[in-house]
Amino acid sequence: MNQKITKILMIVATCLCVGYFSGIITKESITTWYPTLIKPSFNPPNWVFAPVWTTLYILMGVAAGVVWNKMESDRINVRKGLQFFTIQLGLNLLWSFLFFGLKNxxxxxxxxxxxxxxxxxxxxxxxxxxxxxxxxxxxxxxxxSFAGILNAAIFWLNR
Incomplete structure (x- = not known):
């Protein structure tokens, strides 16, 4: 397989793994704690989240893989971009732990x-x-951005 495609697939798989672990953190609270919260009228139904996040993780992985493939032509920005990407991916996972795991x-x-x-x-x-x-x-x-508005509304309604 082409090395460029391999890099993209590796990052897509990594992003999907983060999504999988987020799902594990979220799973129990979705059926126990989350239904007890007061939610705003614009709160999507639960079934929307999995396909949206799966799509986003794939898009993120493709984006990072494309950037990784530019290492030879722009080493400084590629490294910086991939470092930021890695940090945001970790923060993405951390949010699930804070919201659903710690219920905070x-x-x-x-x-x-x-x-x-x-x-x-x-x-x-x-x-x-x-x-x-x-x-x-x-x-x-x-x-x-939408998740931030939703998170803020849930916090406000349940304070």
């Missing part, structure tokens, strides 16, 4: 702000390396 919407909201900023920084560096890779992160940035 306020702490999750604070962390989500850091996640959003790190996604934005990743987007900005990816844009310097490959514009299409950056564009692939826009749905993720939009969804995390």
């Amino acid at each position: 919407p306020l702490l999750a909201l604070i962390e989500l702000t850091l996640l959003w900023l790190m996604i934005y920084e990743t987007f900005m560096v990816f844009k310097r390396v490959d514009k299409m890779a950056a564009i692939l992160l826009i749905p993720y940035l939009a969804w995390v």
Whole structure:
């Protein structure tokens, strides 16, 4: 298999693994704690989250793989972008632990702000390396923006 495709597939698989572990953290709370919360009218049904996140993890992985494949032509920005990408991926997993594992919407909201900023920084560096890779992160940035509003509303309604 082509080395470029292998790099993309490796990062997509890594992102999907993060999603899998987020799902493990989330699973119990989705049926026990989460239904007890007061949620805003714009809260999507639970079935929406898995396909949206799966799609986002795939797009994120493709974006990072495309950037990784530019290592020879722009080593500094590729390394910086992949470092930011790795940090945001860790923060992505941490949010699930804070919100669903610790059942702490306020702490999750604070962390989500850091996640959003790190996604934005990743987007900005990816844009310097490959514009299409950056564009692939826009749905993720939009969804995390929505998740922030939703998280804030849940915190506010349940304080």
